[in-house]
Amino acid sequence: MRRSPEFDLIAAIRERLPPLAGGAAIGIGDDAAVTVPEGATATSVDAIVEGVHFRRPAFPLDAVGHKAIATALSDLAAMGAAPGEAYVWLGRPETLDDAGCLEICDGLAACAAEHGVAVLGGDLTASPVLALSVTAVGHAPDARSLVGRSGAAVGEAVCLTGAIGGAAAGLLLLDRPEIADSVPAGARAEALQRQLRPQPQLAVGRALAASGARAMIDLSDGLGADAEQIAAASGVGIRIEMERVPLAAAVEPVAGASGREPHELALGGEDYELLCVLRSGDLPKARDAVRAVGGQLIEVGRTVAGRGVGLRLPGGGALQGGGYDHLRR
Amino acid sequence: MRRSPEFDLIAAIRERLPPLAGGAAIGIGDDAAVTVPEGATATSVDAIVEGVHFRRPAFPLDAVGHKAIATALSDLAAMGAAPGEAYVWLGRPETLDDAGCLEICDGLAACAAEHGVAVLGGDLTASPVLALSVTAVGHAPDARSLVGRSGAAVGEAVCLTGAIGGAAAGLLLLDRPEIADSVPAGARAEALQRQLRPQPQLAVGRALAASGARAMIDLSDGLGADAEQIAAASGVGIRIEMERVPLAAAVEPVAGASGREPHELALGGEDYELLCVLRSGDLPKARDAVRAVGGQLIEVGRTVAGRGVGLRLPGGGALQGGGYDHLRR
Numbered sequence: 001m002r003r004s005p006e007f008d009l010i011a012a013i014r015e016r017l018p019p020l021a022g023g024a025a026i027g028i029g030d031d032a033a034v035t036v037p038e039g040a041t042a043t044s045v046d047a048i049v050e051g052v053h054f055r056r057p058a059f060p061l062d063a064v065g066h067k068a069i070a071t072a073l074s075d076l077a078a079m080g081a082a083p084g085e086a087y088v089w090l091g092r093p094e095t096l097d098d099a100g101c102l103e104i105c106d107g108l109a110a111c112a113a114e115h116g117v118a119v120l121g122g123d124l125t126a127s128p129v130l131a132l133s134v135t136a137v138g139h140a141p142d143a144r145s146l147v148g149r150s151g152a153a154v155g156e157a158v159c160l161t162g163a164i165g166g167a168a169a170g171l172l173l174l175d176r177p178e179i180a181d182s183v184p185a186g187a188r189a190e191a192l193q194r195q196l197r198p199q200p201q202l203a204v205g206r207a208l209a210a211s212g213a214r215a216m217i218d219l220s221d222g223l224g225a226d227a228e229q230i231a232a233a234s235g236v237g238i239r240i241e242m243e244r245v246p247l248a249a250a251v252e253p254v255a256g257a258s259g260r261e262p263h264e265l266a267l268g269g270e271d272y273e274l275l276c277v278l279r280s281g282d283l284p285k286a287r288d289a290v291r292a293v294g295g296q297l298i299e300v301g302r303t304v305a306g307r308g309v310g311l312r313l314p315g316g317g318a319l320q321g322g323g324y325d326h327l328r329r
Numbered sequence: 330m331r332r333s334p335e336f337d338l339i340a341a342i343r344e345r346l347p348p349l350a351g352g353a354a355i356g357i358g359d360d361a362a363v364t365v366p367e368g369a370t371a372t373s374v375d376a377i378v379e380g381v382h383f384r385r386p387a388f389p390l391d392a393v394g395h396k397a398i399a400t401a402l403s404d405l406a407a408m409g410a411a412p413g414e415a416y417v418w419l420g421r422p423e424t425l426d427d428a429g430c431l432e433i434c435d436g437l438a439a440c441a442a443e444h445g446v447a448v449l450g451g452d453l454t455a456s457p458v459l460a461l462s463v464t465a466v467g468h469a470p471d472a473r474s475l476v477g478r479s480g481a482a483v484g485e486a487v488c489l490t491g492a493i494g495g496a497a498a499g500l501l502l503l504d505r506p507e508i509a510d511s512v513p514a515g516a517r518a519e520a521l522q523r524q525l526r527p528q529p530q531l532a533v534g535r536a537l538a539a540s541g542a543r544a545m546i547d548l549s550d551g552l553g554a555d556a557e558q559i560a561a562a563s564g565v566g567i568r569i570e571m572e573r574v575p576l577a578a579a580v581e582p583v584a585g586a587s588g589r590e591p592h593e594l595a596l597g598g599e600d601y602e603l604l605c606v607l608r609s610g611d612l613p614k615a616r617d618a619v620r621a622v623g624g625q626l627i628e629v630g631r632t633v634a635g636r637g638v639g640l641r642l643p644g645g646g647a648l649q650g651g652g653y654d655h656l657r658r
Contacts, residue, residue: 030477030562031407031546032371032467044361045452045464047418052455078360089376089418089462123374123462126381133418133452133462135374138361148359217360233359 062107080209081138091127166248168268170195409538410467420456497597499524
């Protein structure tokens with residue numbers, strides 16, 4: 001591909017990225033990066049596009065970089081893979097100066113460094129809109145150690161790794177700053193952080209994979225839509241009791257201030273917690289393993305015979321599965 | 330990352346892609362694709378963006394798909410890697426219907442199938458402009474079998490694998506259809522093909538790697554700019570005799586009809602031939618190895634003490650290195 005001759009900027013970016021991991025023979029600056037992987041690899045691609053996934057300036061540039069790589073790493077977490085390398089395309093609009101590119105890069109590099117990921121290569125091109133695409137590569141001793149979506153069977157426990165709805169609340173706070181006053185400062189900060197700088201649950205994902213997880217997915221599209229993915233791939237139905245689903249602290253006040261139902265936000269997606277199916281007998285050791293890495297595991301439902309996802313409300317009603325796409329701009 | 334709920338389209342795309350390679354345990358449709366690679370891997374990212382790298386409708390949609398993956402595979406060719414897997418992000422504007430997405434996909438799948446590449450995963454998101462980013466993964470028995478840019482030494486032969494300038498001529502033909510009549514039909518078709526559907530020189534790249542290639546790069550930015558990359562990485566100078574550089578048949582007539590110098594087109598980039606540095610003693614066996622896979626190897630210059638790239642014209646003048654970026658829209 002023809003590149004802009006932005007060699008100085010590429011050199012500056014290179015300096016800001018985490019140093020090469022031990023296994024890499026060649027990194028940024030050659031035709032391709034060279035690694036010598038052992039065992040199985042898991043590879044995931046995620047993209048983030050201005051005007052679709054975020055808007056400037058409400059969404060800071062370092063958060064754009066952070067979120068681009070964090071969401072790709074979240075897919076590796078959902079496989080139970082250990083994060084390894086990342087490759088990044090940055091599409092740069094004329095409105096983004098070199099300092100802006102480096103801000104994005106700093107956010108990306110900080111998230112990569114936090115999780116021990118080496119950014120080994122990429123591409124920098126002009127683009128009418130700011131966009132990043134991140135390919136993340138993770139590792140496991142063998143393919144059997146990795147957890148797909150299709151291994152769930154009827155009568156197993158469906159678990160969540162944390163409170164949800166925070167990212168959707170954060171999105172509403174970014175879009176409608178006037179509702180911020182209705183939300184306690186701590187809950188507000190947490191919700192914004194969840195929307196802007198989600199944390200891939202890599203250690204928790206590995207603990208669950210090692211504890212017998214049968215199927216796993218990260219909550220990107222929303223609890224209903226993502227549960228549907230496991231249900232369809234595994235050929236089971238999933239019933240979730242919404243009263244057992246923990247909600248982020250900002251969900252109630254943001255829902256109240258914006259005239260929405262709390263469950264709408266809970267199903268809004270982008271929380272990047274993991275949804276995991278486990279045999280009931282594996283639950284105690286899985287809980288211990290997740291706690292040992294600082295996480296939590298909350299049983300929220302069961303797999304059942306049939307198909308599709310039912311989300312039961314406390315009063316006895318039910319929500320349909322599927323994401324709540326109208327929350328998205 | 331939040332995805333559009335375009336599951337039907339993704340299912341249709343999935344059906345059109347080459348089937349899973351033997352080594353892949355999980356392909357499209359899970360959180361990440363799983364492979365069990367042996368030896369060393371080479372990974373490259375290339376992106377293609379509407380309005381920057383191509384314009385519709387002059388650039389057909391299947392060619393967009395072809396070129397996106399071909400340019401990523403070309404980087405693997407320049408390493409001497411055997412092509413393996415690809416991961417694709419497609420950014421879809423509202424102006425592109427499902428049929429258009431599938432046309433792009435067909436072009437991409439045909440190029441992947443031709444080179445034995447399995448498309449194992451990706452991401453489909455909305456985007457204000459049509460864009461693709463392709464991550465291509467290649468393989469080699471070990472890292473030493475792969476050819477970087479930094480291994481050239483003084484006094485070695487600099488070689489090209491084919492005629493250049495065709496892609497730049499093709500770009501002018503796309504932009505200025507009125508000059509088409511000045512160009513013989515065969516040369517015109519060849520130039521358009523080179524611009525729209527470049528061929529990654531994968532077999533030739535592997536033959537050169539096996540024949541002792543010291544440094545190698547694919548011609549994306551242009552002969553001068555790409556030679557500069559080898560010169561800088563290897564710490565040598567490079568002198569190229571332009572009279573020894575073979576030009577595509579369309580270069581002379583297109584240059585004449587568009588009021589440009591033939592050398593401008595020759596240095597225009599995007600030809601995706603390989604530029605390779607070899608010890609003189611390795612030249613005969615390298616030529617044989619390249620011929621055995623249907624390619625050619627033309628000695629066009631030498632590495633010299635010093636730095637930078639000199640492009641000597643037949644009359645005794647010299648061109649500066651560097652791409653001719655004004656050819657690009």
